[in-house]
Amino acid sequence: MSERAPAVGTTTIFDIGAPGRRAHAQLAPDGDVSDLPADCLRASGPALPAVSELQAVRHYTNLSRCNFSIDNQFYPLGSCTMKYNPRGAHRAASLPGFLERHPLAPDALSQGFLACLYELQETLKVVTGMAAVSLTPMAGAQGEFAGVAMIRAYHDARHDDERSEILVPTAAHGTNPATAVMCGYQAREVAVGADGDVDIEALKAVVGPHTAGIMLTNPSTCGVFERRIVEIAAIVHDAGGLLYYDGANLNAILGKARPGDMGFDVLHMNLHKTFATPHGGGGPGSGPVAAGERLLPFLPTPYVARDTDGSGHDVYRWLTVDDRPQSIGRLSAFMGNAGILLRALAYAQMLGREGMRRVGEYATLNANYLMERLREAGLELAYPTRRASHEFIVTFREEAKTQGVTAMDIAKRLLDYGCHAPTTYFPLLVPECFLIEPTETETPEELDRFVEALIRIRDEVEREPELVRTAPHTLPVTRLDDVKAARELDLSFRTGG
Amino acid sequence: MPFIPHTAEDTRTMLARIGAASIDELFDEIDTDLMRADFGPLADGVGEMDMLAAMSGRARRDQTGPCFTGAGCYDHHIPAAVWDIASRGEFMTAYTPYQAEASQGTLQVIYEYQSMMTALTAMDVTNASVYDGGSALGESVLMAVRASRRRQRQGGARDSAPVHIAVAGACHPLYLDAARTITRNQGIEIGEPLIAADGRTDLDALAAGPAPAAVVVQQPNFLGLIERVDEVTAWAASHGALLIGVVNPTALALLKPPGEWGDDGADIVCGDGQPLGIPMASGGPSFGFLCTRQRLVRQLPGRIVGRTVDSLGRPGFTLTLQAREQHIRRAKATSNICTNQGLLVTAATVYLALMGAEGLRRTAARCHARTRDLVDALTSMESVTSRFSGPFFHEAVIDIGRPAGPVAETLAASGVVGGLPLGQLHPELDHCLLVCATEKRTDADIAAFRQALAEALAR
Numbered sequence: 001m002s003e004r005a006p007a008v009g010t011t012t013i014f015d016i017g018a019p020g021r022r023a024h025a026q027l028a029p030d031g032d033v034s035d036l037p038a039d040c041l042r043a044s045g046p047a048l049p050a051v052s053e054l055q056a057v058r059h060y061t062n063l064s065r066c067n068f069s070i071d072n073q074f075y076p077l078g079s080c081t082m083k084y085n086p087r088g089a090h091r092a093a094s095l096p097g098f099l100e101r102h103p104l105a106p107d108a109l110s111q112g113f114l115a116c117l118y119e120l121q122e123t124l125k126v127v128t129g130m131a132a133v134s135l136t137p138m139a140g141a142q143g144e145f146a147g148v149a150m151i152r153a154y155h156d157a158r159h160d161d162e163r164s165e166i167l168v169p170t171a172a173h174g175t176n177p178a179t180a181v182m183c184g185y186q187a188r189e190v191a192v193g194a195d196g197d198v199d200i201e202a203l204k205a206v207v208g209p210h211t212a213g214i215m216l217t218n219p220s221t222c223g224v225f226e227r228r229i230v231e232i233a234a235i236v237h238d239a240g241g242l243l244y245y246d247g248a249n250l251n252a253i254l255g256k257a258r259p260g261d262m263g264f265d266v267l268h269m270n271l272h273k274t275f276a277t278p279h280g281g282g283g284p285g286s287g288p289v290a291a292g293e294r295l296l297p298f299l300p301t302p303y304v305a306r307d308t309d310g311s312g313h314d315v316y317r318w319l320t321v322d323d324r325p326q327s328i329g330r331l332s333a334f335m336g337n338a339g340i341l342l343r344a345l346a347y348a349q350m351l352g353r354e355g356m357r358r359v360g361e362y363a364t365l366n367a368n369y370l371m372e373r374l375r376e377a378g379l380e381l382a383y384p385t386r387r388a389s390h391e392f393i394v395t396f397r398e399e400a401k402t403q404g405v406t407a408m409d410i411a412k413r414l415l416d417y418g419c420h421a422p423t424t425y426f427p428l429l430v431p432e433c434f435l436i437e438p439t440e441t442e443t444p445e446e447l448d449r450f451v452e453a454l455i456r457i458r459d460e461v462e463r464e465p466e467l468v469r470t471a472p473h474t475l476p477v478t479r480l481d482d483v484k485a486a487r488e489l490d491l492s493f494r495t496g497g
Numbered sequence: 498m499p500f501i502p503h504t505a506e507d508t509r510t511m512l513a514r515i516g517a518a519s520i521d522e523l524f525d526e527i528d529t530d531l532m533r534a535d536f537g538p539l540a541d542g543v544g545e546m547d548m549l550a551a552m553s554g555r556a557r558r559d560q561t562g563p564c565f566t567g568a569g570c571y572d573h574h575i576p577a578a579v580w581d582i583a584s585r586g587e588f589m590t591a592y593t594p595y596q597a598e599a600s601q602g603t604l605q606v607i608y609e610y611q612s613m614m615t616a617l618t619a620m621d622v623t624n625a626s627v628y629d630g631g632s633a634l635g636e637s638v639l640m641a642v643r644a645s646r647r648r649q650r651q652g653g654a655r656d657s658a659p660v661h662i663a664v665a666g667a668c669h670p671l672y673l674d675a676a677r678t679i680t681r682n683q684g685i686e687i688g689e690p691l692i693a694a695d696g697r698t699d700l701d702a703l704a705a706g707p708a709p710a711a712v713v714v715q716q717p718n719f720l721g722l723i724e725r726v727d728e729v730t731a732w733a734a735s736h737g738a739l740l741i742g743v744v745n746p747t748a749l750a751l752l753k754p755p756g757e758w759g760d761d762g763a764d765i766v767c768g769d770g771q772p773l774g775i776p777m778a779s780g781g782p783s784f785g786f787l788c789t790r791q792r793l794v795r796q797l798p799g800r801i802v803g804r805t806v807d808s809l810g811r812p813g814f815t816l817t818l819q820a821r822e823q824h825i826r827r828a829k830a831t832s833n834i835c836t837n838q839g840l841l842v843t844a845a846t847v848y849l850a851l852m853g854a855e856g857l858r859r860t861a862a863r864c865h866a867r868t869r870d871l872v873d874a875l876t877s878m879e880s881v882t883s884r885f886s887g888p889f890f891h892e893a894v895i896d897i898g899r900p901a902g903p904v905a906e907t908l909a910a911s912g913v914v915g916g917l918p919l920g921q922l923h924p925e926l927d928h929c930l931l932v933c934a935t936e937k938r939t940d941a942d943i944a945a946f947r948q949a950l951a952e953a954l955a956r
Contacts, residue, residue: 332632
């Protein structure tokens with residue numbers, strides 16, 4: 001990343017074309033459209049690039065070199081589980097029979113694909129300890145939506161109409177309150193104590209006949225295991241509410257403990273985190289939702305059932321709203337992000353029972369090792385008396401106060417050292433924080449390198465704070481003017497060019 | 498230990514540094530009762546070779562002959578360069594570009610994507626994509642309702658009454674299902690599609706229905722027909738309703754873009770980006786696009802990329818207008834949406850760069866001509882007719898004179914994905930198949946389909 005790729009910023013794909021230039025190999029034979037009424041036709045062609053195939057390939061290859069990625073750099077982005085994305089899983093999902101399958105192909109031509117989805121559903125049931133799984137949500141946020149919509153459908157089916165609130169800890173991911181509102185609920189915050197656990201007394205004070213449910217992440221976004229989870233479940237259940245598990249941090253306990261045993265009624269998983277599917281520069285994700293017996297009838301459709309035919313062979317078919325009349329219904333046009341589901345299955349097959357257990361164990365080992373090394377180096381931990389889960393929080397509030405160097409400055413300086421920055425300023429209740437998640441696929445040498453980088457940056461903060469405040473210095477661009485970006489909107493070449 | 502690099506010595510050294518006797522000790526904050534789960538039903542792990550062998554066996558089972566089904570997912574040619582580029586680790590294994598300086602590649606690609614989509618639709622602005630066409634329609638409806646409630650509140654009205662969304666003509670029924678699931682809990686009712694006998698919008702029914710906050714119209718419509726978009730857009734404008742257009746991006750190379758419909762164009766435009774270089778792959782992942790007018794830009798959900806300058810005055814790209822989003826606004830966000838479909842947007846951007854306006858126009862024209870050839874071939878059989886007479890783009894409804902479901906199954910048995918039987922989605926079209934021929938279908942494919950259908954109908 002040290003050299004500056006020439007394509008960035010000044011040169012867009014629109015700048016390098018010429019009128020009439022084409023990638024000729026990509027031109028289909030023409031077709032006669034004279035039978036279409038003239039008044040429905042476009043008067044002039046859209047302003048798309050006019051480039052050769054090599055120009056396009058070179059332009060986008062050069063742009064790719066302006067990205068940090070797991071394949072290039074350590075990427076300890078807390079709560080995002082940026083682990084290695086196995087190439088074998090990518091190969092499996094790219095098999096022609098899978099890529100060329102039409103989503104509405106008859107079941108008779110889809111038995112291989114349906115068998116894969118059924119196997120993944122069964123695997124995820126065991127991993128989570130739940131009764132049934134629907135794979136259709138296309139991202140974590142959609143899985144969350146499905147889960148809370150199911151809670152709502154459950155209360156509605158019982159005509160329990162007074163329940164208007166979803167409880168959300170103050171440390172929660174922003175999607176949690178946003179999801180509650182999308183499901184027609186008010187989000188009510190519950191305080192988190194100084195030790196990182198939900199404040200039980202605060203919970204007791206807000207739970208009641210208006211409580212539809214609570215959304216929890218465990219281990220929480222504070223990077224610690226919610227120790228009184230069984231007690232929390234009892235309190236919420238006794239009030240008639242249900243428990244929703246945000247699976248963002250499932251990697252920490254994969255193969256070790258299960259949300260179903262903790263009292264959760266519904267949950268989503270992020271396959272793009274826990275099951276190692278690539279994040280793709282911000283998607284696609286996949287957020288399967290799992291339910292206990294109580295919420296099973298409300299799972300989103302379609303998902304896969306297995307029957308046995310006359311001669312004893314397995315036959316797979318789609319379950320639809322005809323089979324599940326209480327379902328919250330369909331979340332996408334087809335059945336979700338199939339290609340991500342296939343990658344997750346391939347990963348699960350390679351790991352097996354033992355491999356999954358080791359994911360949880362080594363994610364936790366790496367996080368605790370890194371936390372210990374940073375503690376030794378004198379960094380301030382947000383929860384120094386706690387074990388790390390698969391991630392932990394450090395805070396730079398002292399540096400901000402005494403040197404005027406913020407967590408964001410330090411994050412930017414880390415980029416110069418060839419590390420992607422951890423998650424910054426989240427959770428919101430810890431000031432000037434990093435949420436650091438190394439994942440299990442990193443070597444101890446890589447973790448040591450990160451520690452060394454942070455130690456050197458801390459020295460720079462002492463000696464040369466301006467160097468840190470103005471970082472990064474080695475990337476294709478220096479710090480960007482976000483205020484200008486929002487005030488003088490330039491969102492496309494046409495309006496901005 | 499697949500993908501875990503630790504040697505036994507590494508593990509020992511690390512535990513010693515932590516001061517723990519074992520890895521299990523690191524889990525000592527979890528109740529022992531919660532640590533007794535039985536993971537026994539999981540299988541043993543296998544190597545990549547065995548995994549690929551098993552997956553290949555399943556994939557091979559689903560390999561079919563030529564595909565004549567569209568219905569929102571189309572078998573187009575994908576230039577080889579598209580996925581060679583999109584599969585580069587630098588694109589595939591990066592995350593959301595929060596650290597803009599380390600993500601200029603992804604950010605510039607999205608900016609170029611935004612430029613291409615607004616050019617294609619003739620709309621002012623777009624976001625960085627949502628999940629798929631169905632969820633894009635759901636988000637479009639939520640946007641329209643936010644905008645209209647805002648307008649009503651300014652007029653002093655209360656926002657407790659349910660909001661009606663009219664559906665002019667045949668909109669994809671599965672998009673409507675998804676949109677209803679997404680919007681149901683916010684006091685929004687999405688009406689049934691208002692379809693006239695000619696398969697297009699029933700304007701009388703639209704006028705007779707409840708006053709809508711927005712009107713949805715799909716071009717080409719779900720039945721493949723070119724819709725009366727100018728009339729529907731004008732009706733919406735004169736009745737104070739926002740116009741949501743659902744469009745096929747390939748068709749936009751030929752058809753009037755939604756920004757130019759009626760007098761003032763559509764207000765919100767959405768659809769599925771799958772035709773732009775994305776394999777059918779069982780319907781996902783693809784991406785949903787969502788475009789709108791400048792005045793509604795703050796109602797857009799999800800990521801938006803803007804061009805700005807760095808501290809040295811050089812151009813660069815960053816996520817912008819983030820005050821709309823869940824990580825800042827939490828309960829007051831425009832949506833809970835977090836990610837876009839970045840990788841698919843990358844593929845679509847490379848696809849559109851390679852195709853250009855002429856390449857996309859040729860693909861669209863070829864699809865239209867091939868579908869006309871297909872309809873001619875099929876309706877040359879005595880018992881097969883075209884159900885509707887209006888102009889179509891690259892899909893058409895053919896009536897085979899008997900329930901189409903069993904016939905489609907017979908076709909499947911001979912390996913042909915022979916169109917979508919419409920009875921389940923539109924009971925009055927129980928004898929009909931929705932068929933499609935893309936630029937990939939050859940004369941031989943069409944002849945084989947005709948032969949298979951003739952045999953199925955002869956049984």
